[in-house]
Amino acid sequence: xxxxxxxxxxxxxxxxxxxxxxxxxxxxxxxxxxxxxxxxxxxxxxxxxxxxxxxxxxxxxxxxxxxxxxxxxxxxxxxxxxxxxxxxxxxxxxxxxxxxxxxxxxxxxxxxxxxxxxxxxxxxxxxxxxxxxxxxxxxxxxxxxxxxxxxxxxxxxxxxxxxxxxxxxxxxxxxxxxxxxxxxxxxxxxxxxxxxxxxxxxxxxxxxxxxxxxxxxxxxxxxxxxxxxxxxxxxxxxxxxxxxxxxxxxxxxxxxxxxxxxxxxxxxxxxxxxxxxxxxxxxxxxxxxxxxxxxxxxxxxxxxxxxxxxxxxxxxxxxxxxxxxxxx
Amino acid sequence: xxxxxxxxxxxxxxxxxxxxxxxxxxxxxxxxxxxxxxxxxxxxxxxxxxxxxxxxxxxxxxxxxxxxxxxxxxxxxxxxxxxxxxxxxxxxxxxxxxxxxxxxxxxxxxxxxxxxxxxxxxxxxxxxxxxxxxxxxxxxxxxxxxxxxxxxxxxxxxxxxxxxxxxxxxxxxxxxxxxxxxxxxxxxxxxxxxxxxxxxxxxxxxxxxxxxxxxxxxxxxxxxxxxxxxxxxxxxxxxxxxxxxxxxxxxxxxxxxxxxxxxxxxxxxxxxxxxxxxxxxxxxxxxxxxxxxxxxxxxxxxxxxxxxxxxxxxxxxxxxxxxxxxxxxxxxxxxxxxxxxxxxxxxxxxxxxxxxxxxxxxxxxxxxxxxxxxxxxxxxxxxxxxxxxxxxxxxxxxxxxxxxxxxxxxxxxxxxxxxxxxxxxxxx
Numbered sequence: 186x187x188x189x190x191x192x193x194x195x196x197x198x199x200x201x202x203x204x205x206x207x208x209x210x211x212x213x214x215x216x217x218x219x220x221x222x223x224x225x226x227x228x229x230x231x232x233x234x235x236x237x238x239x240x241x242x243x244x245x246x247x248x249x250x251x252x253x254x255x256x257x258x259x260x261x262x263x264x265x266x267x268x269x270x271x272x273x274x275x276x277x278x279x280x281x282x283x284x285x286x287x288x289x290x291x292x293x294x295x296x297x298x299x300x301x302x303x304x305x306x307x308x309x310x311x312x313x314x315x316x317x318x319x320x321x322x323x324x325x326x327x328x329x330x331x332x333x334x335x336x337x338x339x340x341x342x343x344x345x346x347x348x349x350x351x352x353x354x355x356x357x358x359x360x361x362x363x364x365x366x367x368x369x370x371x372x373x374x375x376x377x378x379x380x381x382x383x384x385x386x387x388x389x390x391x392x393x394x395x396x397x398x399x400x401x402x403x404x405x406x407x408x409x410x411x412x413x414x415x416x417x418x419x420x421x422x423x424x425x426x427x428x429x430x431x432x433x434x435x436x437x438x439x440x441x442x443x444x445x446x447x448x449x450x451x452x453x454x455x456x457x458x459x460x461x462x463x464x465x466x467x468x469x470x471x472x473x474x475x476x477x478x479x480x481x482x483x484x485x486x487x488x489x490x491x492x493x494x495x496x497x498x499x500x501x502x503x504x505x506x507x508x509x510x511x512x513x
Numbered sequence: 514x515x516x517x518x519x520x521x522x523x524x525x526x527x528x529x530x531x532x533x534x535x536x537x538x539x540x541x542x543x544x545x546x547x548x549x550x551x552x553x554x555x556x557x558x559x560x561x562x563x564x565x566x567x568x569x570x571x572x573x574x575x576x577x578x579x580x581x582x583x584x585x586x587x588x589x590x591x592x593x594x595x596x597x598x599x600x601x602x603x604x605x606x607x608x609x610x611x612x613x614x615x616x617x618x619x620x621x622x623x624x625x626x627x628x629x630x631x632x633x634x635x636x637x638x639x640x641x642x643x644x645x646x647x648x649x650x651x652x653x654x655x656x657x658x659x660x661x662x663x664x665x666x667x668x669x670x671x672x673x674x675x676x677x678x679x680x681x682x683x684x685x686x687x688x689x690x691x692x693x694x695x696x697x698x699x700x701x702x703x704x705x706x707x708x709x710x711x712x713x714x715x716x717x718x719x720x721x722x723x724x725x726x727x728x729x730x731x732x733x734x735x736x737x738x739x740x741x742x743x744x745x746x747x748x749x750x751x752x753x754x755x756x757x758x759x760x761x762x763x764x765x766x767x768x769x770x771x772x773x774x775x776x777x778x779x780x781x782x783x784x785x786x787x788x789x790x791x792x793x794x795x796x797x798x799x800x801x802x803x804x805x806x807x808x809x810x811x812x813x814x815x816x817x818x819x820x821x822x823x824x825x826x827x828x829x830x831x832x833x834x835x836x837x838x839x840x841x842x843x844x845x846x847x848x849x850x851x852x853x854x855x856x857x858x859x860x861x862x863x864x865x866x867x868x869x870x871x872x873x874x875x876x877x878x879x880x881x882x883x884x885x886x887x888x889x890x891x892x893x894x895x896x897x898x899x900x901x902x903x904x905x906x907x908x909x910x911x912x913x914x915x916x917x918x919x920x921x922x923x924x925x926x927x928x929x930x931x932x933x934x935x936x937x938x939x940x941x
Contacts, residue, residue: 192729195725196722196725199721199725200721203719203721251814254814255814258809316546317546320546320550324814325545325546325550325551325554326551326554326771326816327551327745327771327774327775329774329775329777330775331777336749336753337752337753337755337779338753338754338755355725355728355753355754357753426718429718429746429749430718430742430745430746430749430775431742431745431774431775433548433550433551433741433742433745434546434547434548434550434551435548435549435716435718435741435742436718436742437548438548438716438718439718442718442719470721470722473722474722474725474726477722481710481712482686482710482711482712482723483686483712483713483714485714485719485722486714486715
């Protein structure tokens with residue numbers, strides 16, 4: 186195999202893995218949009234908030250300690266113990282569910298039947314609020330997130346590919362774990378929506394709010410449920426991205442990477458989020474590999490959007506989105 | 514009637530006392546929020562704490578209290594310009610924007626408003642030419658000095674010969690990240706190394722392509738001009754591909770604790786430029802503790818003291834305070850204006866003796882600013898991260914940049930700016 190083709194294969198494989206990470210973020214958007222028609226601008230910040238909370242629990246940090254110390258002149262920082270990762274994850278999930286209940290009670294409940302743009306604006310406000318809340322609760326320093334996930338080159342893939350091609354491929358163990366977790370997440374979500382009572386109710390609401398309400402489905406419960414699931418997805422995304430770079434406020438910007446995935450895959454399709462992520466991941470990496478050096482590099486951010494736009498021209502609803510037909 | 518008499522007495526008393534001296538105002542265009550907050554917070558804390566120390570310990574500068582006005586920029590250029598416009602009318606003496614993007618926007622504004630700007634180790638490098646840039650100062654070193662110092666360090670550890678070596682620059686795809694490219698290209702002609710440029714888009718959370726390329730091409734050394742999350746991800750990615758950390762060298766903005774701690778032990782051996790000393794082994798910290806921290810007057814959460822970027826903020830404040838003191842001596846008044854402050858910056862002289870008096874012996878270089886040279890001595894050190902001790906260790910003394918390469922570049926760029934903007938040359 187020619188050397189450039191071997192390199193391109195390695196790049197494409199890494200693109201697939203990166204695409205899975207994009208999909209993890211995009212999934213949260215899709216879940217909420219599908220169930221409530223809300224484009225949740227705060228999804229990236231949810232991932233940040235979840236990761237901050239997780240690290241806070243793990244480190245035994247007292248929430249709002251800076252505020253408490255500044256107000257009362259105390260010197261409180263931690264509880265004096267650290268929590269195992271699994272307990273911290275469960276507690277964080279609890280916080281995300283509580284957050285979903287509060288969002289429904291304090292924000293969404295009051296905006297029922299409002300225009301989608303109003304709901305979108307509300308999520309912008311929510312994003313800024315959560316970013317500030319995360320800062321006040323846990324501080325704005327960079328936090329090391331370690332839940333025991335492996336990182337670094339996979340020696341097995343390195344060895345096998347070296348034997349095959351004479352060049353060992355680099356695949357990050359963390360990316361492999363992320364792929365497995367994303368697969369489990371998607372299968373679980375699909376099973377949940379297909380076979381559970383709540384899942385069917387969720388699909389009914391997604392299909393037609395009015396009809397679902399008329400057969401006794403509680404819209405408020407569904408909103409809490411879907412925001413809780415989006416919180417879970419945000420936590421998974423936060424763990425993956427936070428493990429790579431430490432937990433810091435730029436984590437919320439990963440939402441920017443999910444937008445082209447949504448444009449390409451469609452806002453209402455879980456498989457679309459996955460396939461869209463993979464296409465964007467592979468596309469941007471291969472473009473950077475082939476064309477990047479000729480145009481000075483750093484093509485990935487804009488190329489993802491250009492690729493999504495090209496798809497939009499031919500299929501405005503995205504690859505897997507529902508075709509909207511409005512009759513006069 | 515009683516009230517009228519009281520008011521008249523108060524007016525008379527205040528007239529008799531003479532006009533009160535206004536505070537010396539030092540705006541701090543800080544960023545405590547947003548993607549780059551982790552770097553902005555310690556700098557802003559160090560900047561504010563030093564002035565608090567002067568107020569608490571010495572009663573201010575030359576008997577006049579210093580006042581720091583913070584304005585949040587979130588590292589956003591538009592917000593930075595808004596902050597400038599909002600604070601310049603409050604008697605601002607000198608601006609320290611901590612952003613190359615904001616610096617570029619403010620250069621014509623500060624010049625027109627007659628307010629000096631200090632861009633310490635960042636901003637527009639060619640502003641070091643005081644003949645063209647009357648109100649911009651970038652002492653004690655510039656990006657181009659930084660690039661040259663790294664190459665000199667590499668020359669030193671390679672027996673003075675870099676011919677045939679491969680260097681890669683991983684840089685933030687912004688005005689800041691692109692600054693050293695020209696210098697590194699010029700130096701590659703002189704020393705015969707091959708240079709590969711690898712741009713990383715803001716914010717730098719995803720760098721797989723760049724590090725796969727590094728793994729394929731195996732450069733001997735990787736240099737980094739990063740900021741924020743880009744630094745942490747780059748260090749982690751370098752560790753992931755098993756790139757030798759001692760061959761990975763960042764600029765001084767890629768050399769704080771923030772940049773290496775998330776990678777844990779894997780970051781051990783990573784090197785970075787240092788424009789000043791590290792750690793808390795300086796007498797000034799005792800004063801800071803006694804006069805600022807123990808009195809509960811620390812800026813922010815008070816948890817940044819001793820970190821690299823806190824030290825840098827403190828150093829920036831110290832240089833501003835010394836320039837203000839110089840301006841007071843120069844103009845014979847404690848109540849200085851921004852124009853006088855500019856004169857003070859241009860006449861600033863930092864000696865080792867003075868640094869020792871200030872409680873910072875050996876912390877920074879000795880230098881003298883002149884009308885022609887606003888860039889200072891252009892020196893820097895190399896520091897290396899010890900992951901087990903979680904501390905930076907200086908592994909070289911001050912290294913001088915290659916003036917024979919830097920100076921012509923400064924002249925060329927600044928003269929082009931002067932021509933473009935019809936600027937009459939000064940100092941002649």
